[in-house]
Amino acid sequence: MPFTGKVLVCEEKVHLRRLLSLIVKSLGQHVLFEAADGEETLLLYQSVKPDLVLLDVNMRQRDGIQTIQALKQIDPDCLVVILTSLVNHLTAEECLRLGAADCLRKDLPREEIAVQLARIIDACFGDIPA
Amino acid sequence: MNVSDQPSPMDLKGRKILVVDDDRLNTRIIRGILRPQGYEVADADSGEAALAAYPQFLPDLVLLDVVLPGLNGFETCRRFKSLYGDACAPIIFITARSESEDVVEGLAAGGVDYLPKPFRAKEALARIRTHLQNRLLLEQLSKANAAKNRLLGMAAHDLRNPLASIRGLTEFLRDGTVGPLSTDQLDLVNNIHDASQSMLELVNELLDVSVIEAGELKINRAPVSLTALIEKAVYLNNINATQKHTRIVLQTCDLPQPYLVDAQKIKQVLDNLLSNAVKFSPSGSTITVRMEAGANGCSVSVRDQGPGIPKDEQHKLFKDFGRTSVRPTGGEKSTGLGLAICRKIMEAHRGTISAANHPDGGCEFQITLPS
Known part of the structure; x- marks a missing residue:
């Protein structure tokens, strides 16, 4: 995989944040940043300019929808992938409407998350034949 | 339910009763009996008027005269039932004392009880109270x-x-x-x-x-090759079967392709039946999966050579947490929910699921899908 960019994982739950970070790491040599809420995501986004943001939609401090709106204001081209589980698919649809690139089910088995994430990264950063 | 869990005597004051009778005098008598009990009463002088009044008044019980101008009581009752189904308020017929044939027809039309004319107030109130209580219990349930x-x-x-x-x-x-x-x-x-x-x-x-x-089982139908779905499920479940020294054999047939089903959900049903069969199969036995197509649809049956379903436990099979006393042969765990989910999925597809012990031993589960 050619992608070696910077990834920002924003997830409120510590255990999921760790799991997702490990999965991202297992996919290659990425530089990884972690955020626990929308506020932190916005600050980190401006300082490290990640190539890809994995964004939890269901957060107490500034939810996914507000965060994605703010991110798009800072950088209209920012690449955001929404992290969802079974519950919040309506919120996820709203995020996609607001410009999220894709959504990723975080409640799947690890290998499936890895495969899907690899597919998303490939679609966004894969080599486009000249 | 435990005795201690039973609801305290229920307050039926304010419950709504719709009285349908074309005889004004009769309506007044009934009002006179019901009002002092705290019931809210509305009346209608025909079946048509009753059908029109129902959705606004939303009664908890309907007293319905059999002999009415226009739609008679039975026909009115049938319309109520077809309009509101199980949610329809209980309907008590008002009949003349001699009309015993009417009683039978009324009950067949969906009525819950009947009150003979002329009324005996205590009897009428007791019957009405019973049905109002049933209705209330059903709501609470x-x-x-x-x-x-x-x-x-x-x-x-x-x-x-x-x-x-x-x-x-x-x-x-x-x-x-x-x-x-x-x-x-x-x-x-x-x-x-x-x-x-x-x-x-x-x-x-x-x-x-x-x-x-909660009624949120969304079936997303798409054209699917059932044969491919079944072959895949058999292939995957054979991996587990091999570990338990059993094997799954598939007997295919030509199915009209493709079928309009929710592939994910049907796969869940197949996986459940196959993993169950593996779960309860003794070492060295064979599980047979047979597909059949007919004029009315198709069926898939899964037959094992396990101990079968104990006769007095068959009713448990498709109920939530309905675990039977039969133990898996490899110590596998079960929640007792799998088959209940299968039944709901099949019903949502307008199909069926059934189970029976085979005369030669083992049991056979069958699902059917309409064409």
Whole structure:
């Protein structure tokens, strides 16, 4: 995989944040940043300019929808992938409407998350034949 | 339900009764009996007027005269039933004392009881009270059931993510991604992994049950090759079967292709039936999967050579948590929810699921899908 960019994982739950970070790491040599809420995501986004943001939609401090709106204001081209589980698919649809690139089910088995994430990264950063 | 759980004597004041009678005098007599009990009463002088009044008044009970101008009482009752189904308020017919034929027809039309004219106030009130109480109990029951489903759903949702994380994180530990583990450590990690895995399965099944019971089972139909679906399920389940020294044999037939089903959900049913068969099969036995197509649709049956279903436990099979006394041959766990979910999925497809013991031993599960 050619992608070696910077990834920002924003997830409120510590255990999921760790799991997702490990999965991202297992996919290659990425530089990884972690955020626990929308506020932190916005600050980190401006300082490290990640190539890809994995964004939890269901957060107490500034939810996914507000965060994605703010991110798009800072950088209209920012690449955001929404992290969802079974519950919040309506919120996820709203995020996609607001410009999220894709959504990723975080409640799947690890290998499936890895495969899907690899597919998303490939679609966004894969080599486009000249 | 425990005796102590029973609701306290119910207050029926304010319950609404719709009286349908074209005889004004009779209506007044009935009002005179009902009002002092605190019931709210509305009346209609024909079946048509009753059907029009129902949706505004939303009665808890309908007193319906049999002899009416226009639509008669029976026909009115049938219309009520077809309009409101099980949610329809109980209907009590008002009949002349001699008309015993009417009683039978009235009950067949969906009435719950009858009151002979002229009324004996105490008898009429007692019967009305009984049916109002039944109605109230039914309402409370369905509310309690909905609350239970909400609770199940919430619990399952909230447990799901942390459990998935525990499982995923132990996988990273096990892989050695974050450093090597000793044999003992690996053993512990494997234990944590397996425990979280089986809890996740339980939670997923709980979630399915509550979602399905809440009427939110969405069937996303798309054209699917059933044969391919079945072949794949057989192939995957054969992996587990081999570990238990059993095998699954598939007898295919030509199915009209493709079928309009929710592939994911039908796959869930097939997986459940096959893994059950493997679960209860003795070593060295064979599980036979047979597909058949007919004019009315197709069927898939899964037959094993296990101990069969105890006769007095067959009624449990497709109910929630309906575990039978038969034990899996390899110590596998079961939640008793799998087949209940299968039944709901098949019903949502307008299909059926059934089970029977085979005369030559073992049992056979069959699902059918309409064409």
